[in-house]
Amino acid sequence: MIESAQIQRAIKIAEKRTGLNWSVFVGDLGAEPRAEALNRHGALGPAASESVLLAVDPAAHRLEIVTGTRARRRLDDRSCALAAASMAGTFAVRDLDGGIARGILALVEHARRG
């Protein structure tokens, strides 16, 4: 359950403007963050193909953005990389909520209309 109003507002905007499903995970991503993020994205079930997952491991200072098969058509990897760089910059100044919200909104700006 997301408690940050900032992130909730960003997700609401993102879902309204893109029609994609947006998920945020903050916690331990283990030794292989990418694999763990892919597992968590796959656990979203049938909605995974149209989902975007932002997984952040504050302790390990790692973040992963995973886009489903259909979501990827509208949100390419280059855009995700730009958003990841933006998020990492905000995380570096210890603003976790702001970084996630900013990353979501950056992805929304780059997403093609469905």
Place this chain on the structure above:
Amino acid sequence: MAGTRVEYRCAVTIRSAKRAAVRAGTVAALTAVPLLAAGSAFATDFQGEDAGPRLSVLTTIGIFVGIPVGLFLVITFLVMLPGWVKGDSNRAEIGWDAKSAAKTEAAAPAEEKTGTEAKAGAASSGTGGASGSW
């Protein structure tokens, strides 16, 4: 004029007139002092310009080209220095810097790659995205 009496109901009027006179005197004095002091400066034969000694070609080039170019180089060096010392981590993360990407590829096993390589691996399963660290 016997029997005529003038009353000033408000004494402030008289004080205001005195105050205005004092103020005018002060302004006149302060204005006059600089003008009087400037008189000695106008007494010289200074015509408003002083060409000074002629500059040589090398000196001119040094002043108008050498100094700006030198400043440009110094500022560029100071800007680039942190990147040379610490490395440009952001570019290494998102895979734009070919040298950093090559270093990452050589140093890390395949599953630990970040940036473009990781995205290419994910593309085979249909999913996409990006990784980052800070």
